[in-house]
Amino acid sequence: MTTHPIALHPRRGTHDPLPTSPPRVPGSVRRTASVEAVRPDGLRGRVILTGRGRDLVTGADGVGRVAGSAGFTMEVGYLTSRTVDTITSDPEIPGLDGLRGAVAGPGFRARLNEIAPAERDARSLLYLLLDDVPGAALVSGYAIIAGGERVKAQRVARHPAADQCAGWASDATIMLEINSGGNTPVPTGPVSPPLSDDADPIAWHELPDLPPHGMRRHRRLDVAPSSDGLLTVDQHFRDMHVSGEGRATVLHEYEVHARVEPGTWRVVDIEAVPRVLPWVECPAAVASARRLIGRSLADVRTEVREEFRGTSTCTHLNDQLRSLADVVSIADLMPT
Known part of the structure; x- marks a missing residue:
């Protein structure tokens, strides 16, 4: 992949991608997950979504042991109706074929x-991957506009997406450009540093090279014990795009750091850190993470979905906060 500079949008947001993943902590559990989107038939063709994930336990001696893995493959007719045409998973889920015909967007999670x-209640790795389908499918549309297939947006005072998050506020960059010129602006991001580390080849599950116009959503969740009896949570999220010329850049990236009480799963402290965001308005949304202080991660998926709305939030950060529910399940894997 090439890494030469590109022209950046003058109203771009934070550009400070994590240079690499942190070292694994003895006695910890690391859940890594990715959903990639490729377009084998061209920018206007079908999208193949591939999810991969792994749980890795690191013993007191620093040695890593794979505790589980999961994956899925899904074909989506993106520019027709964004419906799921085919789907397979590993491990298999009885009845998963019932997702065929579902829209890889609104309503998908309810159908899932x-x-x-049982996968939802177990907060399984496969559930995390499938729960990410609507977000990954939506973000995969960036490849179309970045590849030059611009679609004229309707010049209206109230866009259907207006005020759904900080970046889409009525007075923010996106809406201002739509209303002044009619086109949705194309975000630009920094070069994507590798998440894998040559010094620790098992830090992540396998991440194959992406083809031109490919995108991948990455998630990492580290849970480790601390001396005061709380759990230390270190979470990372990145959306990456590969241009037609093979240039890999970051579109969205957050870190979330939290301290959690085991058993009650109460959030004692939490901080969201914006690493890469498309627009100058986006970083203001990180303050919303602190609304989780005092709440239980056992309920976080429902509470964030129902309560975290509007211009003080970010849809991508919301998904990041929802996935903190997995702390409840992977903490059981921590070595004693």
């Missing part, structure tokens, strides 16, 4: 919960 309530 009907088909796989």
Whole structure:
């Protein structure tokens, strides 16, 4: 992949990608997950979504042991109706074929919960991957506009997405450019540093090279004990895009650091850190993470979905906060 500079949007947001993943902590558990989107038939063709994930336990001696893995493959007719045409998963879920015909967007998660309530309740790795389908499918559309397939946006005072998050506020960069010129502005991001580390080849599950116009959403969740009896949580999220010329850049990236009480799963402290965001208005949303202080991660998926809305929030950060529910399940894997 090439890494030469590109022209950056003058109203771009934070550009400070994490240079690499932190070292694994003895006695910790690391859950890594990725969903990649490729377009084998061209920018206007079908999208193949591939999810991969792994749970890695690091013993007191620093040696890593794989505790579980999961994956799925899904074909989506992106520019037709964004419906799921085919899907397979590993491990298999009975009835998963019931997702065929579902829109890889609004309503997908509700249908997933009907088909796989046990996976949801177990906060499984496969559930995390499938729960990420609507977000990953939506963000994969960036490849179309970045590849030059611009779509004219309707010049209106109230866009359907207006005020849904900080970046889409009515007076923010996106809406101002739509209303002045009619086109949705194209975000630009910094060069994407590698998340893998040559010094620790098992720090992540396998991340194959992406083809031109490919995108990948990465998630890492580290849970480790601390001397005061709390759990230390270190979470990372990155959306990456590969241009037609092979240039890999970051579109969205957050870190979340938290301290959690085991058993009650109460959030004692939490901080969200903006690493890479598209627009100058976006970083203001990180303050919303502190609303979780005092709440239980056992309920975080429902509470964030129902309560974290509007211009004080970010849809990508919301997904990041929702996935903190996995602390409840992977903490059981921590070595004693």
